[in-house]
Amino acid sequence: EDQVTQSPEALRLQEGESSSLNCSYTVSGLRGLFWYRQDPGKGPEFLFTLYSAGEEKEKERLKATLTKKESFLHITAPKPEDSATYLCAVQVISSGSARQLTFGSGTQLTVLP
């Protein structure tokens, strides 16, 4: 069974205090790993897709990396507007053309001014 575990469940940072969120996965064959941001009362918003170990993607203060067992979302010098829940999801090869996503339970990030 495919599993995705995110840690920590919640993280509080001071503005400017860099940190990392972890997403570890156990799957039969990884097609892609996705990061989403979710603000309260809204739907998830796509951030990154990573396809192979060693791949990195960046967007503003966020950088996502991928190994064969886990992915990290690094947040550099965060601002209060980065406060949100960050979701990780995997897409496995066996899902075929449907390409369903299996989600972790998320990390709730709070950045204090």
Place this chain on the structure above:
Amino acid sequence: NAGVTQTPKFRVLKTGQSMTLLCAQDMNHEYMYWYRQDPGMGLRLIHYSVGEGTTAKGEVPDGYNVSRLKKQNFLLGLESAAPSQTSVYFCASRGASNEQFFGPGTRLTVL
């Protein structure tokens, strides 16, 4: 483009009542998905569709039915609502670049 829209935004039902949630997308996507999100459990796939006229079961399909009569619409039905179906429901569609685009969600409470 409106992207993915969902109606209604909120709904309260009594046990045993039925309702339909509507999802619409204007991006001409073939693939559409229904998820439910519960505290501490992440998003779980209920049903999905790989094109007009097709539907398939996801991880948690019991108690739900779906229809995809038109490419742009994906309907989720609850025939006899139960308190365990209290949740936030999200619809998504998938484009050619593989990422899923989500709607704003429907918050459903079953009393």
